Amino acid sequence: MSSIIRLCDLAPNSKAVIHSFAAENASVKRVKDLGIAQGEEIVCLFRSPFSDPTAYRVNGVTVALRKSDCEKILVKAYE
Amino acid sequence: MSRYTIALAGNPNVGKSTVFNALTGLKQHTGNWTGKTVERCEGSFKYMQNEFTVTDLPGAYSLSAFSEEETITRDCLLNNNYDCVVLVLDSGALRRNLRFAVQVLSMYERAVICLNLCDEARRSGISVDDKLLSAMLGAPVVKCSAVKKQGLRELKAACMDVCTGNITCQKTALIREYDPISDDNTVADKIFTTCVSQSGINKVRRRTEKLDKLLTSKATGIPIMLLLCAALFWLTAVGANYPSEWLSSLFEAIKTYLSRFCGFIKLPHFISGILIDGVYTTLSWVVSVMLPPMAIFFPLFSLIEDAGYxxxxxxxxDRFFAKSGAHGKQSLCMMMGIGCNACGxxxxxxxxxxxERLIAVLTNNFMPCNGRLPILIAILMMYFAGxxxxxxxxxxxxxxxVFIIVMCVLLTLLASKLLSMTIVKGAPSGFVLELPPYRKPQIIKTVCRSFLDRTLFVLGRAAIVATPAGAVIWLCANVYIGNTSVLEHCTDFLDPFGKFIGLDGVIVMAFILGFPANETVIPIIMMSYMASGTMCDYSGYEQLYALFTxxxxxxxxxVCMIIMTVLHFPCSTTCLTIKKETGSIKHTVLAMAIPTISGIIICAVVSHIIAVFI
Structure with missing residues (x-):
């Protein structure tokens, strides 16, 4: 079925559903304000030429997030 | 006639500023990215004999006030009793935009929903049922495309209806369901799924994805970026030479007439000296050196900006900036800084x-601006290219x-790192960078706007400081105490210090007097060496080389001159801008002290090391 992984471990071109947040701090709050909330579908699009940050599509918009922030976001990956 | 107040609110990068400009005819700078409007911007328009004052609030993702802009937006909405709030939403990204709309509507019922960028959404295959949306939100909904000036009349009419009470807005049952404390998105998501449908292929997204593959991939992204930057700077540097020459010969010709005129009306030498050789020469200098490169650089930069690149x-x-505790967007401020530090x-x-913003402000001066690049080129020409x-x-x-600029970039990163460990300590803030769809820039409009907004604005500020500076420089060179001019007294006094850091008193003094405009540094050095009372341009590098040697x-x-050119206090225009942007004298002083002190130390060390070997 599906497993829970950190968002930063989600490979490009794969989809997942946001499961939970591993921390509650200012930077997680920021990410949430952008509409990256529990139950939301998120697609990993591509990584920057130097492998960080990574672009994701969520809520119909494309946003780039850093690995350090993605480590705190847990997602349920589609098989 | 009645007066009403309106506020524009919405997520970042939904075209609030464009709507604002379209409504009021004001020229607030717009661009395809988030965070253009930080301070509030006000304007007004008349419609059917009523006057409306419009406030453009900074973009906010939510009202929970994470960032400065969000705090401003929330406080404005809470403290001002606007007659109507226009919620500007991006029709192509309604899912997220509606959440903000629901948040605002739950505390503010008098509102008009403006579905902006609706033509782009149509091309993306997105259709919105505006009647249903209006019923669910309890406020009139207007579809518009502010860029194409479509739907503006309807928007104005809707605003008037809400302001005058022709339409009474009411919290719908659905909006009342929303609980601001739990900050739940179910209400907004329900509205979204009911009113918005997507059909066919999203062409806009597809084009953006194709371009992104090209512009951000490992193989092509970096080379294209470097080529584009190189082209931008090359066009600026080469293209600016000709108009610069025309301008300076034009000013020269005017100067001859002005001098003749002064002679004709028998103006005392002292006054005509201050006015013509001091103020006029400095001013015309600054204009002819600064205007052409900025008039080329900023419009081109704005085009790239509008396209969403x-x-x-x-x-x-961003990777490199993340390591220095800074933000990837700082790279853009640095590019602008090469155009002009004040703009950066x-x-x-x-x-x-x-x-992250403070780090970027404090380190911007490490990028040599248009005023300093010619100094670097002259020195390189004379001493390193034979x-x-x-x-x-x-x-x-x-x-x-290129080597010097790479060093400047490394210095910026190092300084950012040091700053983030000391003065602006604290955990790096959450990094979120929106990548909006690419849009075709409106070439003529963008070029005109950026010329008016950025170029003339900076030039105006530079002229304000260059005018008194011209007078001071002339007075220094022409007021005598005993047998020597004030300038000479100063350079003699500074000489031991200058020698210690590998320069001399004249150069140090030139940097000090060049505070209003770095363009005047080499002319001041020449003036001092030749002990003449007026500044003049150099006709060729050979002549300058002979004089300097x-x-x-x-x-x-x-070598020390190059270091000092890069590492000294920002020009007065930039300092004023830093004061304005940070609102803090402490930070302005820091922005002056950091490069100056590091410049002095590096110069002293380098000159002493070279002395050991030679």
Whole structure:
């Protein structure tokens, strides 16, 4: 079925559903304000030429997030 | 006639500023990225004999006030009793936009929903049922495309209806369901799924994805970025030479007439000296050196900005900035800084988080601006390319200049790192960079706007400071105490210090007097060496080289001069801008002290090391 992984471990071109947040701090709050909330579908699009940050599509918009922030976001990956 | 107040609110980068400009006819700078409006901006328009005052609030993702802009937006909505709030939403990204709309509507019922960018959404295959949306939100909904000036009349009419009470807005049962404390999205999501449908292929997204593959991939992203930057700077540097020459010969001709006129009305020598040789010469200098490169650089930069490419540069380079505790968008402020540091500092507004923005403001001066690049080129030409003109020399100079700029970038990163460990300590703020769809820039409009907004604005500020500076420089050179001029007294006094850091008193004094405009540094040095009372331009590098060498310049002096050119206090225009942007004298002083102190230390060390070997 599906497993829970950190968002930063989600490979490009794969989809997942946001499961939970591993921390509650200012930077997680920021990410949430952008509409990256529990139950939301998120697609990993591509990584920057130097492998960080990574672009994701969520809520119909494309946003780039850093690995350090993605480590705190847990997602349920589609098989 | 009645007066009403309206506020524009919405997520970042939904075209609030464009709507604002379209409504009021004001020229607020717009661009395809988030965070253009930081301060509130006000304007007004008349419609059916009523006057409406419009406030453009900064973009906010939510009202929970994470960033400075969100705090401003929330406080404005809470403290001002606007007659109507226009919620500007991006029709192509309604899912997220509606959440903000629901938040605002739950505390503010008098509202008009403006579905902006609706033509782009149509092309993306997105259709919105505006009647249903209006019923669910309890406020009138207007579809518009502010860029194409479509739907503006309807928007104005809706605003008037709400302001005058023709339409009474009411919280619908659905909006009342929303609980601001739990900040739940179910209400907004329900509205979204009911009113918005997607059919066919999303062409806009597909084009953006294709371009992104090209512009952000490992193989092509970085080379394209470097080529684009190189082209931008090359066009600026080469293209500016000709208009610069025309301007300076024009000003020269005017000067001859002015001098004749002064002679004709028998103006005392002292006054005509201050006015013509001091104020006029400095002013015309600054204009002819600064105007052409800025008039080329900023419009081109704005075109790239409008197309939506800038966030991709920040995306490509963020890794390095993350390591320095800074934000990827700082790379864009640095590019603007090469155009003009004052613009670069203003440009730091695009960084949403306070800490990262402060780092970018304090380090912007490490990028040599248009006023300083010519000094670097002159020194490189004379001391490292062997004066000889021609292809080989210009290639040599270009390579050395690229080396210097790379060093400047490294210095910026190092300084950012040091700053983030000391003065602006604290955890890095959450990094979120939106990558909006690419849009076709409106070439003529963008070029005109950026010329008016950025170029003339900076030029105006520069002129304000160059005018008194011209008078001071002339007075220094022409007021005598005993047998020597004030300028000479100063340079003699500064000489031991200058020598210690590998320069001399004249150069140090030139940097001090060049505070209002770095363009005047070399002319002041020449004026002092020749002990003449007026500044004049150099006709060729040979002549300048001979003059400098006769006054004791060596390769060490040249190296230290290059270091000092990059590392000294920002010009007065930039300092004023830093004061304005940070609102803090402490930070302005820091921005002056950091480069100056590091410049002095590096110069002293380098000159003493070279002295050991030679």
């Amino acid at each position: 800038l966030p991709r540069i920040a995306f490509n380079l 500092v203003t440009g730091c507004r695009i960084i949403e988080t306070k800490r 004066v000889s003109s021609g292809i080989i020399a210009s290639v040599k100079v270009t390579l050395l200049l 006769a006054n004791g310049w060596t390769v060490t002096t040249a």
